[in-house]
Amino acid sequence: MGKIQLQSVTKAFGGVKVIPDLDLDIENGEFVVFVGPSGCGKSTLLRLIAGLEDTTSGTISIDGKDATHLPPAQRRLAMVFQSYALYPHMSVRKNIAFPLKMAGRNKQEIDKRVDNAAKILNLADYIDRRPGQLSGGQRQRVAIGRAIVREPAAFLFDEPLSNLDAALRVGMRLEISELHQRLKTTMIYVTHDQVEAMTMADKIVVLRAGNIEQVGSPLELYTKPRNTFVAGFIGSPK
Ligand code: ADP
Numbered sequence: 001m002g003k004i005q006l007q008s009v010t011k012a013f014g015g016v017k018v019i020p021d022l023d024l025d026i027e028n029g030e031f032v033v034f035v036g037p038s039g040c041g042k043s044t045l046l047r048l049i050a051g052l053e054d055t056t057s058g059t060i061s062i063d064g065k066d067a068t069h070l071p072p073a074q075r076r077l078a079m080v081f082q083s084y085a086l087y088p089h090m091s092v093r094k095n096i097a098f099p100l101k102m103a104g105r106n107k108q109e110i111d112k113r114v115d116n117a118a119k120i121l122n123l124a125d126y127i128d129r130r131p132g133q134l135s136g137g138q139r140q141r142v143a144i145g146r147a148i149v150r151e152p153a154a155f156l157f158d159e160p161l162s163n164l165d166a167a168l169r170v171g172m173r174l175e176i177s178e179l180h181q182r183l184k185t186t187m188i189y190v191t192h193d194q195v196e197a198m199t200m201a202d203k204i205v206v207l208r209a210g211n212i213e214q215v216g217s218p219l220e221l222y223t224k225p226r227n228t229f230v231a232g233f234i235g236s237p238k
């Protein structure tokens, strides 16, 4: 579970093609990082996969099934938003439980899944606090917890650490990598931070103006960048 395929995907906003024609295969369990300069289409691509935007043409399949026209709730993907998307008036428990409540799950199952997520994320001691009483890193963990309880086929992260200070970012980066090793669930992670891309990814997708410039492991991109754009982005001194 967690295999995602994009075939000839295009996206236009008001006649402007932001994604001109894109093919991409993401394997089950991979940690894939989308990198590229601001405005190159990283968020749009993630939102297309999540179903938050409709494709203009092309197909998106998830685990071999055509998902192009499925609403977000039926794609079994969890988008992790930045921590400020938490509900300030709700406890950590209620914030994490929220998607399950919306899905109409019973209380016993909700409690079980929330407790499990809190344990995985070291949030058990903070479960009754509100977001305002937490550190930035703890808040980000709550946002991740809200995705974990849905047991998604893949997690989608859109620059989840960009709000955090440098020290916290390093810690959260390690936590997300650890989470991936533990859950072995497909993760797609958008960032413009080269260090995050190089240290977290199994596979890096370098985007430029909605096109894929190169796809490869961090080592491949570092040692064999296809052009100066990729080299400049990955930071090899070529
Ligand atoms: P990135 O996440 O890489 O910074 P985005 O995917 O947000 O880039 O944006 C890619 C391009 O699409 C930009 O030129 C942006 O202005 C445009 N764009 C994104 N969303 C919309 C929208 N809802 N309406 C019109 N243009 C949009």
Ligand code: MG
Pocket (backbone or CB within 6 Å): 042, 043, 044
């Ligand atoms: Mg973006």
